Amino acid sequence: xxVKSLVEPDRVHKSVYTDPAIFExxxxxxxxxxxxxxxxxxxxxxxxxxxxxxxxxQPMIMVRQADGRVNVLxxxxxHRGVQLVGNLKGNTGQSFxxxxxxxxxxLDGSVRAIPLAKGYENTRLTRENPxxxxxxxxxxxxxxxFVFASLAADGPSLAEFLGxxxxxxxxxxxxxxxxxxxxxxxxxxxxxxxxxxxxxxNQLDALHPSVTHQSTGISAARVEKRLKAQGTTPPLYYHMxxxxxxxFEQWDAVQTIxxxxxxxxxxxxxxxxxxxxxxxxxxxxxxxxxxxxKTEEYLSRSIHHVLVxxxxxxxxxxxxLRCLRPISPDKTLSExxxxxxKGAPEAIxxxxxxxxxxxxxxxxxxxxxxxxxxxKGQRGLxxxxxxxxxxxxxxxxxxxxxxxxxxxxxxxEAVMRSQFQAWSTYMA
Ligand code: FES
Numbered sequence: 001x002x003v004k005s006l007v008e009p010d011r012v013h014k015s016v017y018t019d020p021a022i023f024e025x026x027x028x029x030x031x032x033x034x035x036x037x038x039x040x041x042x043x044x045x046x047x048x049x050x051x052x053x054x055x056x057x058q059p060m061i062m063v064r065q066a067d068g069r070v071n072v073l074x075x076x077x078x079h080r081g082v083q084l085v086g087n088l089k090g091n092t093g094q095s096f097x098x099x100x101x102x103x104x105x106x107l108d109g110s111v112r113a114i115p116l117a118k119g120y121e122n123t124r125l126t127r128e129n130p131x132x133x134x135x136x137x138x139x140x141x142x143x144x145x146f147v148f149a150s151l152a153a154d155g156p157s158l159a160e161f162l163g164x165x166x167x168x169x170x171x172x173x174x175x176x177x178x179x180x181x182x183x184x185x186x187x188x189x190x191x192x193x194x195x196x197x198x199x200x201x202n203q204l205d206a207l208h209p210s211v212t213h214q215s216t217g218i219s220a221a222r223v224e225k226r227l228k229a230q231g232t233t234p235p236l237y238y239h240m241x242x243x244x245x246x247x248f249e250q251w252d253a254v255q256t257i258x259x260x261x262x263x264x265x266x267x268x269x270x271x272x273x274x275x276x277x278x279x280x281x282x283x284x285x286x287x288x289x290x291x292x293x294k295t296e297e298y299l300s301r302s303i304h305h306v307l308v309x310x311x312x313x314x315x316x317x318x319x320x321l322r323c324l325r326p327i328s329p330d331k332t333l334s335e336x337x338x339x340x341x342k343g344a345p346e347a348i349x350x351x352x353x354x355x356x357x358x359x360x361x362x363x364x365x366x367x368x369x370x371x372x373x374x375x376k377g378q379r380g381l382x383x384x385x386x387x388x389x390x391x392x393x394x395x396x397x398x399x400x401x402x403x404x405x406x407x408x409x410x411x412x413e414a415v416m417r418s419q420f421q422a423w424s425t426y427m428a
Contacts (some may be wrong), residue, residue, distance in 0.1 A: 007424045009287070009417065010395045011388045014381040016423070017195040023329040029428045030310060031056030035141070035148040035161045037312055037323050038062040038072055040183040040339070042145065043282040048091045048107065054325040054333070055151060060137065061085055062147060065107040070138035073109045084134065086120075096134070109134035137278055144169040145180060164404075165263035168306035171316035175340035177289040181319060188336040189363045194374035195381075196310065196324045196332040197419070202370055203305050203313045204266045204415040206251040207393070209244045212373055216365040217245025236274060237354040238284055241298065243270045246367065254304075254410035260403050262309025262422030267302040278347035309422055314418040319352040320360055330378050336360050391416040 002023070006013040016022055036055045043051050044064040051062045052075060059075040061084065075083045077098040084096040084105070095112045097104040100203065104112040111132045114120065126133065137149035141158040146169050148158050159166070173179055202208065209217070222242035226233040246269065257265045273279060286295040306314045311324040319339040326332050338356040340349050359366045381389070394412035398405050407414040 003427045004424060007420045010392045011390050012390055012420055014387055016420075017197060017378065017381045017389075019331050020329055022427075024324070025427060026326070027056045030423075031326070032058065033150065033152040033155060034426075035139075035150045035156075035158050037308070038140075038147045038149050040145055040337075041070055041142060041147060042182040042347070044070060045186065046091065049089075050085060050092055051089045052085055052087070055137070055149060057090075058151065059083060060149065061096075062149075063107050065090070070140065070147050071108055071144065072140045072147070074135040074137075076135070077103060077105075078111075078132050078134060079103050100277075105134050107333055109136050109210070144173045161261065162308065163261060163263060164257075164259045165261075165306055165308045167265070167301070168308065168312075168314035168316050169188055171298070171301050171303055172314065172319055172339065175232070175286075175317070175319075175344070177285040177343035178341075179289075180342045181339040182342055184338050184340060185247040188361055190334050190335060190336065190367075190371070191372055192332050192374050193330060194332065194378035195329055196326045198377050199313070199322075199324055199332065199334065199373040200262075200307060200310055200419060201416050202374070204256050204264050205413075206256070206266065206371070207248075207413075208378070210246060210248055210251060212228070212369045213244035213366055216369070217242050221245055233276075236272075236351060237358055239360055241366070248411070252409045252411050256407045256410065256412065256415050258398075258405040258407070258414055258418035260422070262307070262419040264307045264418060265311070266304040266410075268317065269302050270304070272351075273299065274322075278345060282348045284347055289343075295305050310405060310421055312379070315355075315360075318355040320355060322360065330382070334363075376394055391420070 003025070006016050038060070039051050044062060047064050047066045049064045053062050054058050057365070059071045061075045063071050063073060065071050075085060077084055077100065079098065079101060082098055082100045084098055085092065095104045102115050106112050111127050114127065137151055138153040139150040141148055142354050143158060143162065143200070144165060170404045174200065220238045224238045224242050227234040246378045250269070255267045257267070271403055283295065283299070286298065290298065303316055306316060308314065310342050313322045318340060321337045321339070323335045323337070324332055325335065338352050358364055361367060362371065391413040394407065394414065395417065396411045397409065398407050398412055398414045405414050405418050
């Protein structure tokens with residue numbers, strides 16, 4: 001079946017979630033060409049610090065070089081192909097030393113030493129030969145400390161690729177009085193037993209929370225109500241959970257904005273500016289740094305999630321970032337990170353941590369419910385019970401301006417339609 005026949009304006013064929021040949025083509029035409037998020041600069045603060053990262057099917061290493069720049073190398077020794085690092089992260093010192101025959105390489109990938117060099121004399125192998133260097137990602141760039149790499153030498157710049165979705169990083173950093181964030185250096189790593197598209201669709205699917213997360217939301221709302229009746233102000237973390245049980249009318253009032261390349265925004269629906277002493281002290285720091293007007297501008301951006309299609313969900317107001325690394329049609333690794341706002345009080349960091357633990361951790365009731373849906377979704381699509389996946393909701397009702405689709409209903413499946421438009425373009 002031709003790839004273009006698998007995507008129709010209001011439905012897609014199930015094989016885009018299940019077919020190994022389509023998955024391979026996605027790796028080749030999407031992941032191994034576009035800009036892929038590698039990590040935050042603060043993950044590798046010192047020369048020699050590295051993080052292993054997967055770009056498409058390629059194991060790579062993000063490493064801080066001696067000159068302070070961040071480089072992205074293939075995790076492969078040029079001698080006989082053994083991976084240069086086996087750990088997820090660490091410090092390799094001045095060079096990478098292969099564990100097989102001890103060839104060593106500087107942090108920029110150039111060869112440092114080849115032991116027992118006599119054996120290579122009068123052969124085609126010389127130190128100057130490019131085959132002797134660790135291969136680098138074709139392009140590496142960063143935006144506000146977030147590092148991306150592309151394995152394609154040509155193509156749009158990082159700024160062009162991100163487009164309007166760069167607001168994810170602006171919104172996160174602007175909330176810091178220092179204009180910067182710093183990674184909390186441990187992430188949750190979860191393998192979901194489903195195609196990566198389930199996650200990306202789910203992020204902006206405002207139809208599901210009141211169903212999937214109903215029990216958690218209602219339970220939290222009950223506690224909130226009881227505390228209020230007792231004259232106590234409920235801590236913000238109850239609101240983080242009770243908001244999931246908003247009514248369908250409330251969800252329908254939340255707009256999604258869908259950009260070219262499949263990126264998108266779900267507008268804000270939670271109240272994150274309680275007038276408690278911690279929040280007021282934090283806002284005073286922002287005002288001292290940016291002035292009244294800018295502070296208001298920064299804190300009133302209407303964002304819940306920003307999606308960088310096809311692999312990133314950034315919840316900038318709470319400094320959360322989730323990144324997908326597809327493994328196979330029915331397996332996807334997600335890395336779940338959170339960040340500190342540099343210069344902000346500890347109490348504000350605790351909110352980020354609460355959200356991380358209460359909503360995004362695989363141990364929470366929220367993420368666990370989603371993971372169950374996606375597993376069941378994958379199994380359903382692998383069955384012979386039907387061929388098509390429906391994205392008909394509010395089809396034809398959205399507003400399109402300059403290539404951007406604004407949903408008139410929060411529960412519109414405009415999000416999925418927009419993502420598949422981008423997918424078709426990439427795959428063609
Ligand atoms: Fe790396 Fe031989 S495979 S030194």
